[in-house]
Amino acid sequence: xxxxxxxxxxxxxxxxxxxxxxxxxxxxxxxxxxxxxxxxxxxxxxxxxxxxxxxxxxxxxxxxxxxxxxxxxxxxxxxxxxxxxxxxxxxxxxxxxxxxxxxxxxxxxxxxxxxxxxxxxxxxxxxxxxxxxxxxxxxxxxxxxxxxxxxxxxxxxxxxxxxxxxxxxxxxxxxxxxxxxxxxxxxxxxxxxxxxxxxxxxxxxxxxxxxxxxxxxxxxxxxxxxxxxxxxxxxxxxxxxxxxxxxxxxxxxxxxxxxxxxxxxxxxxxxxxxxxxxxxxxxxxxxxxxxxxxxxxxxxxxxxxxxxxxxxxxxxxxxxxxxxxxxxxxxxxxxxxxxxxxxxxxxxxxxxxxxxxxxxxxxxxxxxxxxxxxxxxxxxxxxxxxxxxxxxxxxxxx
Numbered sequence: 001x002x003x004x005x006x007x008x009x010x011x012x013x014x015x016x017x018x019x020x021x022x023x024x025x026x027x028x029x030x031x032x033x034x035x036x037x038x039x040x041x042x043x044x045x046x047x048x049x050x051x052x053x054x055x056x057x058x059x060x061x062x063x064x065x066x067x068x069x070x071x072x073x074x075x076x077x078x079x080x081x082x083x084x085x086x087x088x089x090x091x092x093x094x095x096x097x098x099x100x101x102x103x104x105x106x107x108x109x110x111x112x113x114x115x116x117x118x119x120x121x122x123x124x125x126x127x128x129x130x131x132x133x134x135x136x137x138x139x140x141x142x143x144x145x146x147x148x149x150x151x152x153x154x155x156x157x158x159x160x161x162x163x164x165x166x167x168x169x170x171x172x173x174x175x176x177x178x179x180x181x182x183x184x185x186x187x188x189x190x191x192x193x194x195x196x197x198x199x200x201x202x203x204x205x206x207x208x209x210x211x212x213x214x215x216x217x218x219x220x221x222x223x224x225x226x227x228x229x230x231x232x233x234x235x236x237x238x239x240x241x242x243x244x245x246x247x248x249x250x251x252x253x254x255x256x257x258x259x260x261x262x263x264x265x266x267x268x269x270x271x272x273x274x275x276x277x278x279x280x281x282x283x284x285x286x287x288x289x290x291x292x293x294x295x296x297x298x299x300x301x302x303x304x305x306x307x308x309x310x311x312x313x314x315x316x317x318x319x320x321x322x323x324x325x326x327x328x329x330x331x332x333x334x335x336x337x338x339x340x341x342x343x344x345x346x347x348x349x350x351x352x353x354x355x356x357x358x359x360x361x362x363x364x365x366x367x368x369x370x371x372x373x374x375x376x377x378x379x380x381x382x383x384x385x386x387x388x389x390x391x392x393x394x395x396x397x398x
Contacts, residue, residue: 287324315339
């Protein structure tokens with residue numbers, strides 16, 4: 001289905017051309033009867049044949065386009081040759097049919113693109129001038145009229161082709177925009193679901209799992225100081241707590257994003273490979289193997305995904321670098337590209353006004369951990385995104 005807003009314009013132009021050609025043919029036939037031309041019967045027969053052939057050809061072309069098929073080029077050329085011959089006979093029978101050359105100009109440009117259409121216009125213009133001269137005598141109007149009509153047709157035809165190219169480009173861009181919006185919506189839904197899963201895993205780890213672990217240790221201590229038969233019940237309670245703790249940890253693992261199953265560094269390398277395949281850009285990943293809390297790993301992975309997505313969609317970069325480094329008290333994620341860059345302040349202000357996610361979402365995610373988020377960019381010098389997250393009690397308790 002076409003999304004072009006110019007489709008009604010093209011439809012109107014087509015119906016206008018149909019009406020003009022049929023109307024001029026009817027005028028030529030009616031004029032032959034009004035002036036009691038001796039060739040009026042032949043003119044009416046040829047005129048009807050001309051209109052029938054034209055409408056059949058237009059219907060065939062329209063049917064082929066509506067079913068998704070490509071019009072038969074050979075059929076179109078035969079059709080235009082037959083129409084031209086019938087028009088030539090009409091002009092030979094009466095001068096009024098010479099006006100049909102104007103809508104024929106547009107058919108030539110449509111059916112015979114390039115030099116073929118221009119040649120057909122030049123030949124038909126010369127034939128119309130000669131036919132008018134033979135019927136009515138050569139005059140300035142009889143020469144200038146067809147020449148002006150040919151010039152106008154060439155200009156309108158060029159404008160029509162340019163408009164159609166623009167319409168196709170706009171349609172392509174609109175389809176790409178719609179597809180990108182769907183992809184962003186899917187990514188946002190997935191990101192929200194994964195964030196909620198990670199939050200649940202973190203909450204279960206910090207509450208239920210920690211409580212069960214504490215209960216297990218308390219029961220072990222109580223069992224050591226309790227005589228039989230009470231020690232047996234404490235052993236049973238401790239084993240039940242251990243089983244519940246194992247089940248809880250299994251739930252935490254299942255809630256943890258699958259990409260992080262074997263660590264953040266491996267997840268970043270897979271992400272780089274995926275983006276490289278999709279975009280064609282060279283993505284290099286230099287990531288240290290770090291023992292990080294799951295919440296920090298999830299946040300850094302989401303930040304990397306957002307930064308790489310921005311580069312692929314907007315930067316036009318050929319090379320992208322991802323670095324993950326850690327120290328005792330912090331972890332740094334850096335994403336660099338050699339794209340065309342942008343004005344950071346202008347983009348941030350625009351994203352605030354539009355209520356967009358993008359850079360603002362990454363900044364907010366970093367600030368949730370008390371970290372810093374820096375974007376260094378400028379037109380023509382690429383972009384560097386740096387996210388620094390502190391490591392405090394989260395790492396010790398993980």
